[in-house]
Amino acid sequence: MSASQIRGFREVWLVDFEFQAPIGAHPTPVCMVAREWLTGTTIRLWKDDLEGRAYPPFSQRSDAVYVAYFASAEFSCHLALGWPLPANVLDLFVEFRTATNGLWLPHGVGILGALAYFGIPSLPIQTKEEMRALVMGGGPWSSAQEGQILDYCESDVIALEKLLPRMIGMIDVPRALHRGRYMKAVAVMESVGIPIDHELFDTLTGEWNSIKLELIREIDARYDIYEGTHFRRSAFERYLVNNDLRWPKLPTGNLDLKETTFKSMAKIYPELIPLKNLRNILAKMRLSRLPVGPDGRNRCLLSPFRSKTGRNQPSSSRFIFNCPSWQRGLIAPTEGRGLAYLDYAQQEFGIAAALSNDQRMQDVYRSEDPYVAFAKLANAVPQDATARSHPHERKQFKECQLGVQYGMGSATLAERIGQSRVEAENLLLIHHELFPDYWKWTQAVVDHSYLTGNIKTVFGWEFLVQDSTSSRTLQNFPMQANGAEILRLACCWLTECGVAVCAPVHDALLIEAPAGELRETVSQTRHLMERASAVVLDGFQLRTDAQIINYPNRFPISDEAGVWKQINGYLRTNASDCSHRRAPVPLINK
Incomplete structure (x- = not known):
């Protein structure tokens, strides 16, 4: 990206909000500062002025670009105020992440870390913490304190003003705007939240x-x-x-x-x-750490682009899908509404087949059950075998297929399938023989990455390869990182067309709709998810599966269903207050 490209926009708005963030609830904007980069025009608005506006005080048209650092936070304030989201977004956090992904950053990837990386002076951390505490204290604030908070908010805008010219040369505009587009989707999904009993x-x-x-x-x-x-x-x-x-x-x-x-x-x-x-x-x-708002929704930062592959990385204790699986039984639609959990079928297998252009692997993916089809090719099961008739063999070939994408060796595979190392080595040899084009491709990916010092997704998310980077990381990167690209594109389309996406979950989505519209919404969601895979994979389309959860059912549990039964049995017998709108016994969907 060059200075001329950024000046191709008629207006370049640098924006920052200060807000309060009640646990599990929508944010409460406190103030906003926006500065037009080309002219220096600056707008400072306190909360009363913000709440009285139906639209932002700056252009959001297609000839303007909105610049922020971790823009989903700003967009959460837009949504809380009922403001529309801008047409174009340049998120300097995301662009700093992709420019330094794989490097050790002693000061982190926050705005202070980015300023330190470029040698730009910034507010002391202690000052920043004191001002955040003042904002989160909730007021009332004196006139002097209001001025201090606005000045603090403007200091982040000034930081953006200093960062932008230093980062311009790193930024690929079309891809950066696409990543910024996803930050809008993130804000919308965080706003919807996950319904909890x-x-x-x-x-x-x-x-x-x-x-x-x-x-x-x-x-x-x-x-x-x-x-x-x-x-x-x-x-x-x-x-x-x-x-x-x-x-x-x-x-x-x-x-x-x-x-x-x-x-x-x-x-x-x-x-x-x-x-x-x-x-x-x-x-x-x-x-006690799971943030559930007064409307019964689990909301937390989805932490987009935090992992090296660009996937979301929400907190392990604040995002219910990262908690022990039995807790998912708390996820339940409200009366009159329904939920659906849609995921890509064998996503990583399909991506590997598409990117490697291994025709046999693609045929296996398109079969009714890729892991059984793999076993049939290896003559390990009869040609009429199914997952039901040969579950043991299916599990072995599934572990083998998933393992090779992580560079798994025979010792680990043997442990995973409960067989000898000789048996595991034989499985890996069969995979090599059946899918030679895949193995040539994956070795070429590793070699090219070490030679060039980087590896990228189809849409340009980059990882910088270091001497310490393992070949396993590079083998797995194309599947994980391009899988993230697919889901991001699907999230953009779905949120923009009004589907209530409660949360992205690795390679899946939890959506919500009125009960009478749920099946139609599921069909629309599957179509857009599959279309997104075809865009990223040059026409190769991944399949999707869907689980529908109608009221009064709950999210289905498999791995720890026994624990859920025991807990509910205890509550039914002993809890002092079990007057839930749903009895605690039939919580596991059959």
Whole structure:
């Protein structure tokens, strides 16, 4: 991007808001400062002036561009005020992320980090924290404090004014505007939020200490590991010895009790799955940190473009889909409305087939079940086999297919499928023989990335390759990062045409609609999701699956359904207040 390109817009508005952010609720704008970059015209508005306006005090037409740092925050204020969103968006946070993705940044990727990266002086961190505390305090503010807050808001606009000319040479305008377009979609999705059964949520939060003890009493009865809520290492060692179970150890000689180790070992010893789930629940149950607004919606920052592949990276404790899976049973449509969960079928497999142009892999993806089709090609199952008739073989070939995209070796694959290393090596050899074009392509991707020092998606999201970058990262990047591009494009189209997208979830979307319009909305959503994949993958279209959740049902649970049943059984019997609008028993959709 050159200075002439930015000046191709008639107006370039640098914008920043200060706002309060109640937990789980829509923001409350406090003030706004906007400066037109070409003329220096500056607008400072306090909250009373903002609330009295139906439109922003600056142009949002196609010949103007809106510049911000983490623009979804500004757009959340637009939505709270009922203002329309601008036609063109240049988000310097997103462009700084893609320009430095893969580098170690000692000052982070916030606006202060970007200023430090370019050697531009900025407000001291302490001053910034003090001013944010003043804003979040909620007032009332004196006239002097109002002036201080407006000055603080303007300091971020001045920072944008200094950053823009330093970053111009890094920016590819069309792709940057596309990424800015997604930040509008993010603000809309964050505003919609995820509907939660608020009454049950409050009851669970209040009863959680008692529920923990009851879960331990029921699940630990067969293991005798816990003392109160404490996991006794010595008792677990005794259990392993008594049941002749081998377990990995740390260099110190102690048992390796990391979550990943427990997950792997539970696949080898299925009898440990309930204990593994219990440890996971007790460690991660933080309902008190889940932000649920007064309207019963889980809202948090979706943190777009935070991962190296450009995927969203919301908080593990504030975004319900990142919490233990049984908590998803709290997701429920309100009366008269319905939800649908739509995801891409075998997205990473399909992307690998498309980008590598491996025709056999593409044919396998287009089959009714790609993993069974893979097993058939390998002559591991009869030609009339199905997922129902050969679940064990399907699982093995699924793990193999997914594993190769992460550069998984035979030792790890053997552990994942519960077979010998020889069997795992044979599976990998079969994959090499059946899909040679894929393997040539993936090796070329790795080689090219090391030679050029970068790797990019179809739409230009970039990762800078370092000497320490593993080949596995590079092998997996095209599938993950282009998968993110597909979902971003779908989110843009869907939010722009009025579909209520509650949240993006990796390669899936949760949407909401009036009950009578849900099936039509699902059809529209699937069409746009599949169309987005065809745009990114040069005509190759990914399939989508949909689960519909009608009132009074809840989000379906699979992995930890037993835990959900136990918790609800406890509530039905013991909770002091179970007067929910829905009984706690039929929470798991069959």
